[in-house]
Amino acid sequence: MTGHYDWKETRDHAMREADLFLQLPDVLRAALAAPGYAEHLRGVDPATITGRAALAKLPVLRKSDLPARHKAAPPFGGFVGKPPGDFARLYTSPGPIFEAEPRHADPWRGVRALFAAGFRPGDVVLNTFSYHLTPGGFIFDTAARALGCAVIPAGPGNTEAQFELIEAYRPTGYCGTPDFLKILIDAAIATGRDVSSLTRALVSGAAFPASLQKEIKSHGIEAYQAFGTADLGLVAYETSAHDGMVVNEDVILEIVKPGTGEPVAEGEVGEIVVTTLDAEHPWVRLAIGDLTAVLPGNSPCGRTNLRIKGWMGRADQTTKVKGMFVRPEQIAEVAKRHPELGRLRLIVSRDNEQDVMTLRCECASPDAALREAVTSTLRSLTKLGGSVELVTPGALPNDGKVIADER
Known part of the structure; x- marks a missing residue:
C-alpha cells in the first residue's frame, strides 16, 4: 500500500512547526474564552506562545483532575467556552468525564489513521467500537464517513448478528479492539461463517502483542494500531512501515518528565502531553498519563511528522x-x-x-x-x-x- 492522505503528511519539519505555532495563538484565545482556562492560564499572552519553548512554560492540565473539575463545574469543568447545545454529540467516560463532539467533519481527527491503514472511499467498514454513551464508536464512525466509507454501526458483542451483517454487506475494513477481532475470527471458524471479506483493520483500545498480530495476519487481515483518547480523538497511528506510530497532523505532542510539564531529553521515555488546534474545542497541554518516547528520523512510509513508540505504560506512579x-x-x-x-x-x-x-x-x-x-x-x-x-x-x-x- 502506498500513498499519503495529503501533502501535509510529507512536508518538512520546519514547515510543519511554523504552521502549528502560527495557528496556536488563535486557539489559545479561543481556550481563554472558557472560565476554566482563563483561570488555568491566567496571565498568559497568546501572542507570545509561538514555539515549543514558550508552550512548555504553560501549566499542564491533568486528565486525572478532570472528574473533580467536571463535578465542581458541570458539565465541562469550565474548560469549554460554548454551551452543550452548540455541539453535535455529548458523551461521558468513566470518572465521570464529559466530552463534547464539534459539528465539523472528522472532529476526532481519525481520517489519516484510516487512510494509513488502507481504508479508501467506497469501502464498507464494520465498526465494533461502542456507540453507547462513550465516544469510541463515533470517533471511528465520523472518520470513516469523512473518508467516504459506508459504516456498519455494529458495536461490540452479539457475534451472530455480526456474521449476518458481514455476510450481507461484505465489509473490507474492521474497526474495534484487537480482542474482539480475534473473537469474531475464532467464532466464524467454529461455526462455519464467512468473514473472508475483511482484509484490513484499524484497532485500538487494548494491547496488540506480536503474537496476536501474527495470528490476525494469518487470516488475511492486515491490522494497524491507533493511539488516542476519548477527549482528544486519535493522537498517533501506525502506517505501512509498521515502525512506531506517526503523530497526527494538527496536534502538538510533547513528552515530559512524569508529574511535571518539563520536556524530556530526546529519546527519553516520558508522559504524553497534547495540545489540539481545534478552536471549537481546544485542549491546551493535556497530560493524559500515558508514557512513550520519540523515535529518531522519519518513517520509512514517507510521513515526516514525529514518530512515537506507542503506549509504554502509565505515568501516574503515585x-x-x-x-x-x-x-x-x-x-x-x-x-x-x-x-x-x-x-x-x-x-x-x-x-x-x-x-x-x-x-x-x-x-x-x-x-x-x-x-x-x-x-x-x-x-x-x-x-x-x-x-x-x-x-x-x-x-x-x-x-x-x-x-x-x-x-
Missing part, C-alpha cells in the same frame, strides 16, 4: 509509603534541586514487614556529601526517611518509571 502518598513530582523536585544528578528512580520495598524507600540516582561524580544532601532533600520533600544510592550514568533503564513499587 504510591503510598507508610500511609503517606509519594508522587513522581516530588522525585522530579529532588532532581531539580540537585542538577548534577541524571535519572532518578525511587524503589519502594518491604523489609522486616515495613515499607522501605531507596532512591537510586545516576551521577557522574558521586561522593558522600552529595549522597547526604540528596538524602536530606528526599526526607524534606516526602516527610519520610529513605536511603540514597548514587549509581553510574546509564545504570537505570530508560522506561519512564520514576517510582517502582516492588512490594
Whole structure:
C-alpha cells in the first residue's frame, strides 16, 4: 500500500512547526474564552506562545483532575467556552468525564489513521467500537464517513448478528479492539461463517502483542494500531512501515518528565502531553498519563511528522509509603534541586514487614556529601526517611518509571 492522505503528511519539519505555532495563538484565545482556562492560564499572552519553548512554560492540565473539575463545574469543568447545545454529540467516560463532539467533519481527527491503514472511499467498514454513551464508536464512525466509507454501526458483542451483517454487506475494513477481532475470527471458524471479506483493520483500545498480530495476519487481515483518547480523538497511528506510530497532523505532542510539564531529553521515555488546534474545542497541554518516547528520523512510509513508540505504560506512579502518598513530582523536585544528578528512580520495598524507600540516582561524580544532601532533600520533600544510592550514568533503564513499587 502506498500513498499519503495529503501533502501535509510529507512536508518538512520546519514547515510543519511554523504552521502549528502560527495557528496556536488563535486557539489559545479561543481556550481563554472558557472560565476554566482563563483561570488555568491566567496571565498568559497568546501572542507570545509561538514555539515549543514558550508552550512548555504553560501549566499542564491533568486528565486525572478532570472528574473533580467536571463535578465542581458541570458539565465541562469550565474548560469549554460554548454551551452543550452548540455541539453535535455529548458523551461521558468513566470518572465521570464529559466530552463534547464539534459539528465539523472528522472532529476526532481519525481520517489519516484510516487512510494509513488502507481504508479508501467506497469501502464498507464494520465498526465494533461502542456507540453507547462513550465516544469510541463515533470517533471511528465520523472518520470513516469523512473518508467516504459506508459504516456498519455494529458495536461490540452479539457475534451472530455480526456474521449476518458481514455476510450481507461484505465489509473490507474492521474497526474495534484487537480482542474482539480475534473473537469474531475464532467464532466464524467454529461455526462455519464467512468473514473472508475483511482484509484490513484499524484497532485500538487494548494491547496488540506480536503474537496476536501474527495470528490476525494469518487470516488475511492486515491490522494497524491507533493511539488516542476519548477527549482528544486519535493522537498517533501506525502506517505501512509498521515502525512506531506517526503523530497526527494538527496536534502538538510533547513528552515530559512524569508529574511535571518539563520536556524530556530526546529519546527519553516520558508522559504524553497534547495540545489540539481545534478552536471549537481546544485542549491546551493535556497530560493524559500515558508514557512513550520519540523515535529518531522519519518513517520509512514517507510521513515526516514525529514518530512515537506507542503506549509504554502509565505515568501516574503515585504510591503510598507508610500511609503517606509519594508522587513522581516530588522525585522530579529532588532532581531539580540537585542538577548534577541524571535519572532518578525511587524503589519502594518491604523489609522486616515495613515499607522501605531507596532512591537510586545516576551521577557522574558521586561522593558522600552529595549522597547526604540528596538524602536530606528526599526526607524534606516526602516527610519520610529513605536511603540514597548514587549509581553510574546509564545504570537505570530508560522506561519512564520514576517510582517502582516492588512490594
